[in-house]
Amino acid sequence: MSNQQNAAANSNIKALPIITSFLIAGFIGLFSETALNMALKDLITGFGIHETTAQWLTTGYLLTLGVLVPISGLILQWFTTRQLFMTSLVFSIIGTFIAAIAPTFSVLMIARVVQAVGTALLLPLMFNTILVIIPPHKRGRSMGIIGLVIMFAPAVGPTVSGLILKSLTWHWIFWISLPLLIVALVFGAFFMQNVTKPTKPKIDIFSIVLSTIGFGGIVYGFSSAGEGGGWGSSNVIFAIAIGVVALVAFSIRQVKMDKPMLNLNAFKYPMFVIGLLLILxxxxxxxxxxxxxxLYLQTSLALSTFAAGLMLLPGGIINGILSPVMGGLFDRFGPKWLVIPGLVIVAGTMYGFSTVTLETSTGFIVGLHIALMIGISMIMMPAQTNGLNQLPPELYPDGTAIMNTLQQVAGAIGTAIGISILSSGSRSFLETVSDQKDPLNQLLAFTNGVQHAFIFAIIVAVIGLVISFFIKRVNVEQRAH
Known part of the structure; x- marks a missing residue:
């Protein structure tokens, strides 16, 4: 779609109701992503499953996103905004209902996958719609408001679910989400407008298969490693190897096709690549x-679910408030002065977290978590907006699909490596003590694992800091008219 068509189409579009519809739907979708983390202990005892099995509730969700989001660039060009918005909410509602009545772990697992289909359709649609209806020079603030939801929902998820679990069962996490999703569906039915015309490009089945095996294999492999299979297990090596081979084949095929399923030309834009790396x-x-x-708060510090959730709330709220502020600052000053200090703060907080013990005060943890969330709000939206601003409009669907896909893959990889380092850190500590069954030794071992997992996070943050020195502001003034 050319800029002229965009401008013509945008003149009669009411941006506020459209963005509001996305915000309500996106909030609930992302809220349930972390709300269940707080219930993991209850689920493990209730269903009689192992921690590593319970991790699949998050992993299965990420796996579905990893498989579907790459295809979203294609889906966005086949269906109208309204059709996709309504479909995504129908999936979310069905998934949430199944989860609310789930009698067994398998049924809950299926429900999570159905929910993830809804989220996988909604996220790329939301970003793409913002890029189409908001001119580049005003995008920072709009992306900041979207960021408020994307960061705030997962941040308050644990607190709200902690409050629910204090007096009700985990089923209620879903019963409470359900009416809100129905409200979003009704609101969208009235206010959602079509912002793009479907071009219905040819569907290349082979590309879809390669993308599914590629992203699916990598997310599955890393998650299995985190699940306790260990990095040396044949399952893990096989899944990651197949995933990498399929992704290479997928990329080669996209480059050679006249009309690729996912246009990798977005990678020719350096600020897009740097923004992408920083988001990962x-x-x-x-x-x-x-x-x-x-896990640390509930195990090492023996806090209740509710108390643990409450401790993570201030950081979540501050992050939510700061997202639009950072978006406004980005519009004025560009990304560099936000992103570099943000990464310094994140690396510093990870160092702080790597020093936690059984005696660490809750105030110290709350302070570090607030600092982490401030740092993240300084990096995420500025890096993402700056990167997407460099793309021409015809690459928006592909750019958002690439960013959203790799975000899920990075999330799955980060979680898996973190959990597997935690497990191996605990194991190596227990090998040094005489009484492995002693509860104190088990707590010390777990805390040792937590410290090791945060050392991994320091390394990742430092790599991000090095990359951030290369970020430059994308000049969008010429496209602002």
Whole structure:
């Protein structure tokens, strides 16, 4: 779609109701992504499963996103905005309902996959719609508001679910989400407008198969390693190897096709690549921290679910408030002065987390978590907006698909590596003590694992810091009219 067509189409589009529809739907979709983390302990005892099996509730969700989001660039060109918005909400509602009544772990697992289909359709659609209806020079703030939801929902998820679990069962996490999703569906039915015309490009089945095996294999392999299979297990090596081979084949095929399923030309834009790398660093650090912190609070510090959730709330709220502020600052000053200090803060907080013990005060943890969330808000949206701003409009669907896909893959990899380092750190500690069954030794071992997992996060953050020195502001003034 050319800029002229875009401008003509945009003149009669009411941006506020459209963005509001996305915000309500996106909030609930992403809220349930972390809300279940707090219930993991209840689920493990309730269903009689191992921690590594319970991890599949998050992994299965990420796996579905990893498989579907790459195809989203194609889906966006086949269906109208309204059709996709309504379909994504129908999937989310069905998945949430199945989860609310789930009698067994398998049924809950199926429900998570159905929910993930809804989220996988919604996220790329939301970013693409913002890029189409908001001119580049105003995008920072709009992306910041979207960022408020994307960061705030997963951050308050644990607190709200902790509050629910205090007096109700984990089923209620879903019963409470359900009416809100129905409200979003009704709101969208009234206010959602079509912002793009479907071009219906040819569907290349072979590309879809390669992309599914590629992204699916990598997410599955890393998750299996985190699940306790260890990095040396044949399952893990096989899945990652197949994934990498399929991805290489997928990339070669996309480059050679006249009309690729996912246009990899986005990688020709250097700021897009740098923005993408910084987001991957953020996702790895944040998702591994969001997985490990609740476990540390509930295990090493023996806090209740609710108390642990409450401790993570201030950081989540501050992050939510700061996202639009950072978006506004980005519009004025560009990315460099936000992203570099942001990564310094993130690396510093990871160092702080790597020093935790059984005696660490809750105030110290809350302070570090707030600092982490401030740092993340300084990196995520500026890097993402700056990167997408460099793309020409015809690459928006592909750019958002690439960013959203690799974000999920990075999240899965970060979580898996974090959990597997935690497990191996615990094991290596237990090998040094005489009484492995002693509860104190087990707690010390677990805490040792937590420290090791955060050392991994420091390394990732430092790599991000090095990359951030190359970021430059994309000049969008000429496209602002």
């Amino acid at each position: 660093v953020c996702m790895m650090v944040m998702l591994s921290a969001m997985m490990i912190l609740p």
